Amino acid sequence: MLVAVSGSSGFVGTALVAGLTAAGHDVVRLVRHRPAAANEAQWDPEQGVVPLARLAGVEAVVHLGGVSVGAHRWTRKFKRQLHQSRIRSTTVLASALTGLAARPRVFVCASAMGYYGPDRGRELLDEESGPGDGFLAGLCQDWEQAAAPAKAADIAVCHTRFGFVIGPDGGALKPLLPLFRLGLGGHFGNGEQFWSVISLHDTVRALRFLIEQHGSVGPYNVTSPEPVSNGEFSRVLAAELHRPRLLPVPGFALQLAVGQASEELLGSLRIVPARLAEAGFEFDHPDARAIIRAAL
Ligand SMILES: NC(=O)c1ccc[n+]([C@@H]2O[C@H](COP(=O)([O-])OP(=O)(O)OC[C@H]3O[C@@H](n4cnc5c(N)ncnc54)[C@H](OP(=O)(O)O)[C@@H]3O)[C@@H](O)[C@H]2O)c1
Structure with missing residues (x-):
């Protein structure tokens, strides 16, 4: 199958292109720079330029x-x-796809767990749960809505609400690892907040599953089936690194260090991938220990 990928130089995109290629798919990378390889095609989302001929x-x-x-x-x-x-980039791409003589069967567009808001306590959140409040929730709703032109043209649109993606070269674990390796890592805030995480490996597998499986459409939580508390996550991480888990990082310190992004680390989102499970997707790394081991 021929698959086009935007954001392919990023953390998820790099792994996805490798995964698709290894599975025998051909990939066109939509890049914003001047193309430097045969599989790259330049687009300019700000100016609304999409290389339609390369998407045939x-x-x-x-x-x-x-x-x-x-x-x-x-x-x-x-x-x-x-x-x-x-x-802007979603609107531009979704609209451009409608102009192709042969439209793609499926358009998978990233979204994020932030759709559910910054903090939903212990509530179990599946794809039928309503959106939350705040900046990220608003962004994610607008992001999903921006794909409407593709939907109106009968392209199956999937919104992948990613949790914290954790992988060997970066992602959510990147800023934490040096601290934990030094034996200085601890949980954030009171540590009781739920974290919805997923391994990079399963993220790529889930994206492949959605494009390979005919009939995928709508929102999908792309998170592992067993959300953990932040305290449990840091306990497992410290144990896997054979380091002590030290004092918690207080909420105000995080707020000072990363500003409003601290909401993501301190809020509680207990998300389950109900629709992926219903569709028969099986996780290779279903829990925090397997996810952390795969990353380390
Ligand atoms: N990683 C996570 O834990 C996580 C969690 C929730 C949601 N997500 C979402 O999933 C998507 C992929 O995540 P990621 O971690 O791979 O992100 P990333 O590493 O930040 O990569 C995003 C890519 O987007 C492209 N980009 C940068 N600025 C852009 C712009 N102004 N307009 C259009 N494209 C631009 C770049 O690729 P090019 O230079 O090749 O264009 C960049 O490599 C992102 O949209 C992210 O918000 C990720």
Whole structure:
């Protein structure tokens, strides 16, 4: 199958392109720079330019592009960039796909667990749970809505609400590992908040599953089936690194260090991948220990 991927230089995109290629798929990488390889095609989401000729014959499109969430402190200006880069690029791509003579069967567009808001306590959240409040929840709703032109053209649109993706070279674990390796890591806040995490390996498998499986459509929580408390996650991480787990990192210190992004680390989201499970997807790394082991 021919698959187009945007954001393919990112953390998930790099692994996805490798996974698709290893599975025998052909990949067109939608890149914003001047193409440097035969499988790259240039697009300019800000100017609304999409290389339609290079998308001829594409059966699936995966859109992962957007300004990196961890690239900057969440100032008002940066939050605008986070929002605009996702909404604009999704609208541009979804609209362009409708102009293809042969439209792709499926358009998988990234979304995030932030859809459910910053903090839902112990509530079990599946895809039927309503959206939450706050900046990320608003962003995710607009992001999902931005794919409407593709939906209106009968392309099956999937919204992948990713949890914290954890992998060997980065992701959610990257800022934590040096601290834990030094024996200085502890849980955040009171540690009781639920974290919905997933291994990079299972993230790629889930994306492949959605594009390979005919009939995938709508929102999918892309999180492991066993959300853990942040305290349990840091306990397992310290144990796997054979380091002590030290004092908790207080909420106000996180707020000082990363600003509003601390909401993501301190809020509680207990998300289950109900629709992936219903569709028969099986996780290779279903719990925190397996996810951490795979990453280390
Ligand atoms: N990783 C996670 O834990 C996680 C959790 C929830 C949601 N997500 C979402 O899933 C998607 C992929 O995550 P990721 O961790 O792979 O992200 P990432 O490493 O930050 O990569 C995002 C990619 O988006 C492209 N990009 C950057 N600025 C852009 C802009 N202004 N307009 C369009 N594209 C732009 C870049 O690729 P090019 O330079 O090749 O265009 C970049 O490599 C993101 O949208 C992210 O918000 C990720």
